[in-house]
Amino acid sequence: MSHPALSQTPAVPATRTDPSAPAAPVPVQLVGPDGRLTDAGRARGVDVDLARRLYRDMVRARALDREAVALQRQGELSLWLQCEGQEAAQVGSVHALADRDHIFPSYREHAVGLVRGLTPAQLLAQWCGIAHAGWDPAEHHLHFNSLVLGTQTLHAVGYALGCRLDGDDAVTVVYFGDGAASQGDVNEAFNWAATMALPVLFVCQNNQWAISTPTSKQFGTSLHDRAAGFGLRSWWVDGNDALAVHAVTAEAVESVRRGQGPALVEAETYRIGGHSTSDDPKRYRTEEELDAWRRRDPLTRLRTALTDLGVEADWFDAVDADGSELAARTRAECQALAGPDLADLFAEVYADPHPVERERASYEAHLEATGRGR
Amino acid sequence: MAVLPLGKALNLAMRRSLAEDDRVLVLGEDIGTLGGVFRVTDGLAAEFGANRVIDTPLAESGIVGTAIGLALRGFRPVCEIQFDGFVYPAFDQIVSQLAKMRARSRGRVQLPVVIRIPAGGGIGAVEHHSESNEAYFAHTAGLRVVSCSNPQDGYRLLRAAIRSNDPIVFFEPKRAYWDKGEVDLDASPASLDRALVLRKGRDCTLIAHGPSVKVALAAAEAAEEDGVSVGVVDLRSISPLDVETLQRCVAETGRAVVVHEASTFLGIGAEIAAAITEGCFRELKAPVQRVGAYQLPYPPAHVEDAFLPDVDRVLLAIDRSLNFGRTTAHV
Numbered sequence: 001m002s003h004p005a006l007s008q009t010p011a012v013p014a015t016r017t018d019p020s021a022p023a024a025p026v027p028v029q030l031v032g033p034d035g036r037l038t039d040a041g042r043a044r045g046v047d048v049d050l051a052r053r054l055y056r057d058m059v060r061a062r063a064l065d066r067e068a069v070a071l072q073r074q075g076e077l078s079l080w081l082q083c084e085g086q087e088a089a090q091v092g093s094v095h096a097l098a099d100r101d102h103i104f105p106s107y108r109e110h111a112v113g114l115v116r117g118l119t120p121a122q123l124l125a126q127w128c129g130i131a132h133a134g135w136d137p138a139e140h141h142l143h144f145n146s147l148v149l150g151t152q153t154l155h156a157v158g159y160a161l162g163c164r165l166d167g168d169d170a171v172t173v174v175y176f177g178d179g180a181a182s183q184g185d186v187n188e189a190f191n192w193a194a195t196m197a198l199p200v201l202f203v204c205q206n207n208q209w210a211i212s213t214p215t216s217k218q219f220g221t222s223l224h225d226r227a228a229g230f231g232l233r234s235w236w237v238d239g240n241d242a243l244a245v246h247a248v249t250a251e252a253v254e255s256v257r258r259g260q261g262p263a264l265v266e267a268e269t270y271r272i273g274g275h276s277t278s279d280d281p282k283r284y285r286t287e288e289e290l291d292a293w294r295r296r297d298p299l300t301r302l303r304t305a306l307t308d309l310g311v312e313a314d315w316f317d318a319v320d321a322d323g324s325e326l327a328a329r330t331r332a333e334c335q336a337l338a339g340p341d342l343a344d345l346f347a348e349v350y351a352d353p354h355p356v357e358r359e360r361a362s363y364e365a366h367l368e369a370t371g372r373g374r
Numbered sequence: 375m376a377v378l379p380l381g382k383a384l385n386l387a388m389r390r391s392l393a394e395d396d397r398v399l400v401l402g403e404d405i406g407t408l409g410g411v412f413r414v415t416d417g418l419a420a421e422f423g424a425n426r427v428i429d430t431p432l433a434e435s436g437i438v439g440t441a442i443g444l445a446l447r448g449f450r451p452v453c454e455i456q457f458d459g460f461v462y463p464a465f466d467q468i469v470s471q472l473a474k475m476r477a478r479s480r481g482r483v484q485l486p487v488v489i490r491i492p493a494g495g496g497i498g499a500v501e502h503h504s505e506s507n508e509a510y511f512a513h514t515a516g517l518r519v520v521s522c523s524n525p526q527d528g529y530r531l532l533r534a535a536i537r538s539n540d541p542i543v544f545f546e547p548k549r550a551y552w553d554k555g556e557v558d559l560d561a562s563p564a565s566l567d568r569a570l571v572l573r574k575g576r577d578c579t580l581i582a583h584g585p586s587v588k589v590a591l592a593a594a595e596a597a598e599e600d601g602v603s604v605g606v607v608d609l610r611s612i613s614p615l616d617v618e619t620l621q622r623c624v625a626e627t628g629r630a631v632v633v634h635e636a637s638t639f640l641g642i643g644a645e646i647a648a649a650i651t652e653g654c655f656r657e658l659k660a661p662v663q664r665v666g667a668y669q670l671p672y673p674p675a676h677v678e679d680a681f682l683p684d685v686d687r688v689l690l691a692i693d694r695s696l697n698f699g700r701t702t703a704h705v
């Protein structure tokens with residue numbers, strides 16, 4: 001299917017303070033907040049099968065996410081970092097990638113993990129305190145979470161360099177947030193990728209808040225404009241419009257694959273929950289703001305669009321049932337999670353023989369002496 | 375046998391590693407065309423090309439972070455940090471990312487990354503160019519920390535480090551880069567966790583690493599002239615510590631003096647003193663003595679000779695050990 005190109009951020013952005021500059025551009029949008037197709041959406045047309053896949057995965061992600069919050073509130077899970085509100089940014093973008101495209105997530109990309117085939121148990125393991133990483137990165141071309149903000153952007157740059165050295169046309173895709181964009185590592189990564197023209201796609205989910213710090217305290221200029229200064233091509237997209245996110249990411253990732261150099265997608269979205277289940281967002285943002293973003297909910301929006309396109313209520317019921325089933329599975333898998341013994345960890349720190357393994361004997365002797373041996 | 379300076383021996387170790395394994399890459403600032411500010415990578419870019427000997431942007435976190443990504447892709451990166459004092463921007467990538475990633479993955483990923491750091495003082499440099507920061511890294515589980523002292527050992531240890539599947543911080547004594555020694559280029563890679571007994575002694579054991587080994591050997595020679603038999607152990611590996619070798623040597627002499635350029639407070643000498651005390655308490659004839667820098671930021675070069683451990687300070691420490699318990703405390 002051939003489409004008119006989606007508007008890329010101009011290489012030299014207009015200065016915001018210049019009154020003669022053109023009106024501020026808007027993010028790419030194919031479906032409006034009311035669920036009706038925009039002019040761009042009508043011109044492009046909708047691939048209904050794709051839209052159904054995106055919707056189904058968003059419903060699944062929300063079901064898992066809400067169940068995880070419930071599990072945390074009930075004491076079954078230590079902590080959860082909600083992705084509610086960001087489903088379109090995650091599902092839309094990951095569906096636009098090839099399976100061989102290697103992903104480095106930050107830590108809130110549960111929907112990305114689900115689409116890549118992670119089980120609820122794998123997604124929850126870290127947050128119930130039994131592991132630091134819930135899955136093997138090689139299994140789904142998906143690295144595990146990085147909790148020190150932005151560090152993974154440099155890992156992605158190195159991985160992309162490795163792909164190029166290997167003659168592999170896979171694109172390395174790295175997710176990060178608006179808060180991480182202030183970190184030195186992220187800006188080093190932009191510079192390295194651009195300087196070496198590496199096959200990296202940076203995907204920023206700008207969810208407006210870094211815990212309590214709003215983007216107005218993070219950005220002197222918008223991230224998609226900043227990208228141009230580094231020599232990255234960039235797109236700005238309504239991150240609550242799954243079809244737009246998919247279209248923009250597809251265009252961006254294929255341009256990277258064709259060798260046009262690294263690119264950035266900034267998806268404008270919103271974190272409906274707190275930063276984590278330990279956070280209280282009422283202390284720093286208003287109900288009015290939250291309500292305004294709830295009215296732009298990515299699931300409702302795509303459901304309206306699909307209904308207008310003739311998708312029947314039965315289909316939505318089946319998708320909801322699928323979501324409920326995943327929620328039940330999430331609960332069951334969470335309750336079945338079992339942690340390692342401390343003794344198992346001594347041999348896993350180093351690849352080559354190391355005397356730390358002798359500390360295992362000391363630990364086991366302690367267990368024996370205190371009557372707690374296995 | 376060839377007679378080579380340390381810098382050249384390290385260069386040949388990388389050259390051989392690059393030739394033996396096409397997954398080995400070398401990356402860092404000014405290491406390609408220029409051959410590094412100390413010329414340790416001289417000629418490697420010309421021989422192996424810009425895809426394997428990579429000049430990077432001036433960004434240390436980027437060097438290590440990118441090396442992690444390369445290692446995850448199956449490469450074996452050898453990073454050069456230009457000077458000891460420039461490693462701190464990469465500290466998070468080293469201690470939180472590189473060191474922990476294997477354990478976080480429960481052994482599913484491995485990170486064969488070597489971080490070479492020219493370290494130590496004594497070259498009359500400006501600030502941030504003379505530091506001995508091994509203790510920061512040795513305190514981090516998941517890293518190995520190696521310090522070489524001479525051309526033969528540098529060659530063998532660096533080859534072993536590049537072959538290892540673990541992340542390694544590899545310290546090179548910058549003031550010894552031009553010191554020559556015999557190098558057998560066919561010598562096998564060294565064991566990465568064994569100290570080396572360079573000199574046997576009956577009365578006291580000196581323990582040193584990197585640039586301080588030369589000082590320790592000179593002190594042992596001087597003591598010999600006074601009729602005191604002093605052994606010297608080159609640590610080579612700071613983490614893990616070869617506690618067995620240290621305890622065996624000290625058990626024979628009953629006396630130990632640790633020498634390093636880092637300040638003694640929480641320096642590696644403190645750990646060594648504890649390990650020796652735990653293992654050789656009954657054999658010890660005196661408390662373990664430590665000789666290191668003072669607890670000051672590295673001073674201007676004009677006074678660095680007074681700041682760094684030298685032969686006289688080591689000899690005084692040996693005297694303190696020999697005279698321990700006598701009424702005249704100092705000779």
